Every structure is written in C-alpha cells, then in structure tokens.
Amino acid sequence: MKQLILIRYGELGLKGKNKNKFIERLVENIDGACNDIAGFSVRSTWGRIWVEVDAAAYPQAVARLRRVFGIYSLSPVVSVPRDMQAIQQAAYEVLRKCLPQGGGFKVETRRADKTFPMTSPEISRAVANDLFHRLDDNYWADMHDPPFTLQIEIRGEGNFVYGETVHGAGGLPVGCGGKAALMLSGGIDSPVAGWMALKRGVSVEGIHFYSFPFTGEQSKQKVMDLAHILAGWQGAPFTLHVVHFTEIQKAIHQFCREDYGITLMRRMMFRLAERIAKQNRCLALYTGESVGQVASQTLESMSVINEVTNMPVLRPLIGMDKEEIMAIAKKIGTYDTSILPYEDCCTIFLPKYPKIRPRLQEAKEMEQALDIEALLAEALAKTETLTIE
Ligand code: ATP
Ligand code: MG
DSSP states (O other): OEEEEEEEEOOTTOOHHHHHHHHHHHHHHHHHHHTTSTTOEEEEETTEEEEEEEGGGHHHHHHHHTTSTTEEEEEEEEEEOSOHHHHHHHHHHHHHHHOTTOEEEEEEEEEOOTTSSSOHHHHHHHHHHHHHHHSOTTEEEOSSSOSOEEEEEEETTEEEEEOOOEEOOOSBOTTTTOEEEEEOOSSSHHHHHHHHHHHBTOEEEEEEEEOTTTSOHHHHHHHHHHHHHHHHHHTSOEEEEEEEOHHHHHHHHHHSOGGGHHHHHHHHHHHHHHHHHHHTTOOOEEOOOOTTSSGGGSHHHHHHHHTTOOSOEEOTTTTOOHHHHHHHHHHHTOHHHHTSOOOOGGGTTOOSSOOSSOOHHHHHHHHTTSOHHHHHHHHHHTOEEEEEO
C-alpha cells in the first residue's frame, strides 16, 4: 500500500521565473533527502508537490521531509474515486484516525473540478451529515474556531481527503540563495548561524581555525561532528576548510600587545576567511556573533575586526540572547555536541584583560610588527579541505 503526502511551500513574494526555480530546487532537494525510501516518488503539479512512499515508510519519510527547508507543512492524504460514497468513507476514516477521542471539527471543501455535480458547501454539508450519522456525541461541529479541519479537495487530477498537518522547517530550499562561508568554531553559536544560512536557502562551506597542538584532535573531531549535523540540514555533503592557525597566534602573542590579542587574531581570521571564501565562490561570510556577548563582539571590536574585509559579513544571531540561541541549538541537534568540553583556538593565549573598545589606528600600528602576507600565505598553504557527509 502507498501513502500519498501533500507538500505545502511558502510562495509569498515568489513570481514567474523565480517561482519555477524555487519549485524545481525544492523537488530536487526532496528527491535528494528521500530517494532511498521504499516506494518513493515526487512530482509537482498545479502549484502542489506530491510525494508518495510505501505506507510502512511514512514515518521515515516525514522525519526526512521535516528537515528539508522550503517545506512549510505536509499532510498525509487519502486519494479517492470521484464518488460521494467513497469520499464519505474516507472522511470517516481520516477523522477517526486524527481525532480518536472525539472533539470539535469542521469540514472544508475546495472544488477545482467544476464538472463535479455538487458545490463545495453542498459537499461539506453532505459529508458532515454522514459523519454525524455514524459518530457518537463525543464529536461536534465547530464552525468558528475548529481545533480540527477535515479537508476535501475535488480536483481534475484526483480527489483527496486529509486532516492532519505536520509542520515543516520553513525557509527556502537550500541552493536557491547561492553559497556562503561559515566561520565554524566548536561552540554553540556558529552552528546555529550556519543553520540559519541554510534555512534561507544559502548553501554553506565551513572554515575552521585550528591551532594544533594547542587544540587537539578531539576539538577538530568535534567541529567535524557539527559539520556532519549541518550536512544533514543542507541535504548535501558539507565542505570544511581546516586552517592551521598556530603560527599566526604565536606571532601575535610574541610581537603584539597582549590586550589586543583577540582583536588582531580575529582580523587575521577574517582575512583568511575572505580569501578562502573567494577561492570557493562564496559570496558572504557568516559568523555566530551577537552584540555584546564577549569582548570581541562589542560594536567597537566588530568594526575594527570587520575593517579587513569588503565581503558582506552576515551575523544572523546578532540580536539574540544566549538562551534563545541555545534553544535553537537544541532543536536542530547541535547543542549536545557543542557543549562537549574542548579547547578552541580563541581560548589559548587568552589575554587577562582583553580590549573591549579597540581602536583601528592602534590595531594597525601593532600589525606593523607582523609579516601579514607571509603568515596568511603559510596558513593558506597548510589548509586542509574535508568533505563531510
Ligand atoms: P561560538 O559559540 O560560535 O564559538 P562564541 O560565543 O564562542 O561563538 P567567539 O569565540 O567570539 O564567540 O567567536 C565568534 C564567532 O567567530 C563564532 O561564532 C565563529 O563564527 C567565529 N569563530 C570563533 N572561533 C573560531 C574558530 N576557531 N574557527 C572558525 N570560526 C571561529
Ligand atoms: Mg567560540
């Protein structure tokens, strides 16, 4: 037996060519997420996307579809012949399944096939009458604020009865918004920032700065585990660039004033990220920064750090509190990995009193002691690119 699933997508603001590209991409991504499921097929007709799977594989299909961005909601649908008795029988079965204990409900009909001999209100009324005839007093009509709506659709290509609606991840299909580079640490914030990029349809490659031997194999593995989780949301392998950052950190520590350590380190990170992004045709950088969270995230710090790049730096968590970010991390499955103990390159050579309001002029003067080009070239030469499934 097969189970048909109706996929709804947000089409607000989508027109003409854009809309077709959006739908094609969504169908491709659904196919990528589900094509190993038994009996799977997907097609789009008349502004709808339909998925079909073997009935036994329905829960597995729903779990996968809930991670595909661009899907707002989905419903398991019963397909019936063009016949009132069959529609009424299906309506009864769907209602009993969705509301086994009873409750208030409403029947709603949409009739696109105008050759069907009854109007939409007539169909709704006939189905409701038949239901009340069969059901006990635990069921009642609720026309104003129904907790449950039974939907009937009479369309040229088929006739459908459904009720249950499962929420999707929303957003836009991954890949329809170009590609960006995510600065991915092992912390809580940056994986959430990456997820938010994906949610808006932007594909992501990760850049991780790694200070071996100060930060060990385990902290690298942790970032790879986070990349694996993001690959699941991306619906495609995740490219991770691991940049060897040790020499840069040592040079800053050795030649520059301690309180500017973080500012200068982060300026180097942005320089490297911009170059790697450009080499890989990424159009923007994403970070997990949020105003005021730490010394390097004051407006003064961010503006001095940002000065080294002309690329757009997108910070989707900018206005969020840590609690809100943690709630998303839990929801998307990165939290448990992010809180594992680890050393980040940011936590070594940590100044006792980091400069909270650095000045650009001072930062530039201190950088005179560094051979920036040579340091960048060496770090780039040692960058390792991994593909994480
Ligand atoms: P996170 O939880 O994402 O690590 P954080 O609150 O610890 O964030 P910072 O350490 O100041 O904040 O880092 C701010 C942002 O800089 C991170 O969200 C991330 O985008 C980037 N970043 C920090 N460390 C690294 C790193 N080792 N590799 C790549 N990006 C990094
Ligand atoms: Mg961090």
